Amino acid sequence: MASNKPIPVRLRPVIVAYLDELDRIGGYGKGHAGVIRRFVENGIARAIQRKVLEKKNAKDFGETDDEDEEESAENG
Numbered sequence: 001m002a003s004n005k006p007i008p009v010r011l012r013p014v015i016v017a018y019l020d021e022l023d024r025i026g027g028y029g030k031g032h033a034g035v036i037r038r039f040v041e042n043g044i045a046r047a048i049q050r051k052v053l054e055k056k057n058a059k060d061f062g063e064t065d066d067e068d069e070e071e072s073a074e075n076g
Helices: 013-025 031-049 065-075
Strands: none
Touching: 013 031
């Protein structure tokens, strides 16, 4: 798995409570990081669909097809 530079994020306590609940419910990712990642990726996908963002090719950033498959398996 790729090692990415951590991005520090401060969240309001109410948001952390939502993350806890989504983690407990399951299906949105594992732990806070997994849930946040799912919502960020979904938000970016919507922005691409709405033409707010231009779609980029992951291979231009050094990603491989294998990494996509690994991440999909991790996110279940």
